[in-house]
Amino acid sequence: MNIVTLCGLGVGSSLMLKMTVEEILEEEGIKGRVENLDLGSAKAKQADLYVVSKDMETNLRDVEGKIIFIENLTDKEEVRKKFLEIVK
Amino acid sequence: MTEVISAFVGIIKTPAVILGLIALLGLLVQKKSFSQVVEGTLKTMLGLLILSAGAGLIVENLAPFSEMFTDAFNLTGVVPFDEAVVGALSEKVGMIAQNTSLILAIGFLVNVILARITPFKYIFLTGHMMWIMAGGLAWAFYDLGVSELNTIIYGSFIQGCVLLLLPAIAQPIVRKITGNDKIAYGHLTTIGVVASAYVGKIFGNSAKDAEDMELPEGLSFFKDTAISVSLVMLIIYLITAIFTGAETMAKYAGETNFIVYSILKGLGFAAGVLILLQGVRLFLGEIIPAFKGIGMKIVPGARPALDVPVFFSYAPKSLMLGFIFAIPGMLVGLFVSSFFGTVIPLPSIIGGFFTGGMAGIFGNALGGRRGSMIAGFVYGLFLTIPVALFYPLYNLAEYGVQGVAYLVSDGIAVLSLIKLSFSTGFPVIGLLVFLAIFVFLCIRFKNRNENYQLEQ
Structure with a gap:
């Protein structure tokens, strides 16, 4: 599956999220590609799933597709839980 | 044969190749597949070339702006933007580009080794900040006429120490915000944000938490860099164009209507x-995962020092307060800067939102609602006044980089200390003083850390 992680600049915390999601993919044995991007480019990027910080919820109102909002960007288990809910 | 060797050395010293090799090493250490290694290495090299193209476009779109600003206000206006400074310097001066890449890589290793042997267990992982610091050091030493080898040695050492020590400064506040000791603040705005927060503490009241306030959501579009940079540059460009006047503007815009011209230039900057x-x-994207893997393996239990948005969700309202109050702070700072006779730092909206917001979060942790507002305002001053004072210390326009300025408070502090140390004529003294302070800090920090652990 194609996954896009997002943050304001698209270079800092979205990269951290990307690394977290990649770890989860590997641990769960799911095949997928993860890319990190800035918020503004989200609309132009088709993805099966977007992963983004909770405080950016209002910025993604127009983006179509599945989005999971993460409250604590450093909490891998939160990402895993929300990710698996979508995948299953 | 000598030609082959010199061609080989030439290739190795190309900045894109240096960074490509670093990525290659990192990918091999992570035991990635062959296709991943090839892809990652190529992407890294492409990244550096794309970055240069972007920096070129920024400088090109800002070039008329600097002159317009002078025509309009008889002052030199600059847009504080670190990535543009380092990107453009790398494009113009090959030596700076090459040393930046090497300092970035070796400085990281110094960070890891020091985290292993000193009580400071921090691994700095905010990549663009590491790059800006490395670029700042490469620029400073180049400007001071330091030899290539010494630039790499001292630059990497300073880089590693700075990346190690900065998170420690913010950690007491970070512990308060996150409620644990697992992550750290990894950004080159630490001095500015922490100092602002302590000012907020003095005048604030920690009993009234900013998070209990009601705030409109309308400002969240500022998180989208493309939008916020475009809007602010449009406004700055248009105001300057109107003050320059239609007649003088013809000099820049030619046949084009000067308003249309300004809009296109403002958007061109954002592009x-x-x-x-x-x-x-x-x-x-290729280098940081390798850094993380290596760092966490060599220093088990290290705290990763991370980018600002990691902390946003802990205090979203303080973030907004900090940002809102950083704006008047920047405007006051802009006005004050006009008396220094150097440059006028224009409001930096990325700085205002991301790090002004961070000042708000830190300010709220120490001084509640009022502390958050005051910290935001004070941090707005940090985004302008030091920028203007620092600007003349190192050549920039002489290298063909005009209209932008170095912004981050920690970078400014470090480069200013280097300049001070060199101005004594015996820079080695500066290094020795620094080493002495470092050892002293290690001992003190160790004791304090043990006390903290005992309390827990």
Whole structure:
């Protein structure tokens, strides 16, 4: 599956999220590609799933597709839980 | 034979190749597959080339602006933007580009080794900040006429120490915000943000938490860099164009209507920013995962020092307060800067939102609602006044980089200390003083840390 992680600049915390999601993919044995991007480019990027910080919820109102909002960007288990809910 | 060797050395010293080799090493250490290694290495090299193109576009779109600003106000206006400074310097001066890449890589290793042997267990992982610091050091030593080898040695050492020590400064506040000791603040705005927060503490009241307030959500679009940079540059460009006047503007715009011209230039700047960030994204995406893997393996239990948005969700309202109050702070700072006779730092909206917001979060942790507002305002001053004072210390326009300025408070502090140390004529003294302070800090920090652990 194609996954896009997002943050304001698209270079800092979205990269951290990307690394977290990649770890989860590997641990769960799911095949997928993860890319990190800035918020503004989200609309132009088709993805099966977007992963983004909770405080950016209002910025993604127009983006179509599945989005999971993460409250604590450093909490891998939160990402895993929300990710698996979508995948299953 | 000598030609082959010199061609080989020439290739190795190309900045894109240096960074490509670093990525290659990192990918091999992570035991990635062959296709992943090839892809990652190529992407890193492309990233550096894209970054240069973006920096070129930024400078190109800003060039008329600097002259317009002088025509309009008889002052030199600059846009504080670190990535553009380092990107453009790398494009113009090959030596700076090459040393930046090497300092970035070796400085990281110094960070890891020091984290292993000193009580400071921090691994700095905010890639674009590491790059800006490395670029700042390469620029400073180049400007001071330091030899290539010494630039790499001292630059990497200073880089590693700075990346190690900065998170420690913010950690007491970070513990308060996150409620644990697992992550750290990894950004080159630490001094500014922490100092602002302590000012907020003095005048604030920690009993009234900013998070209990009601705030409108309308400002959240500022998180989208493309939008916020475009809007602010449009406004700045248009105001300057109107003050320059239609007649003088013909000099720049030619046949084009001067308002249309200003809009296109303002948006052109934002386009450059987006391209530059795309380049940064490509090369950091390959290097940072390797850094993280290596760092966490060599220093078990280390705290990763992370980028600002990691802390946003802990205090979203303080973030907004900090940002809102950083704006008047920047305007006051802009006004004050006009008396220094150097440059006028224009409001930096990325700085205002991301790090002004961070000042708000830190300010709220120490001084509640009022502390958050005051910290935001004070941090607005940090985004302008030091920028203007620092600007003349190192040549920039002489290298063909005009209209932008170095912004981050920690970078300014470190480069200013280097300049001070060199101005004594015996820079080695500066290094020795620094080493003595470092050892002293290690001992003190160790004791304090043990006390903290005992309390827990």
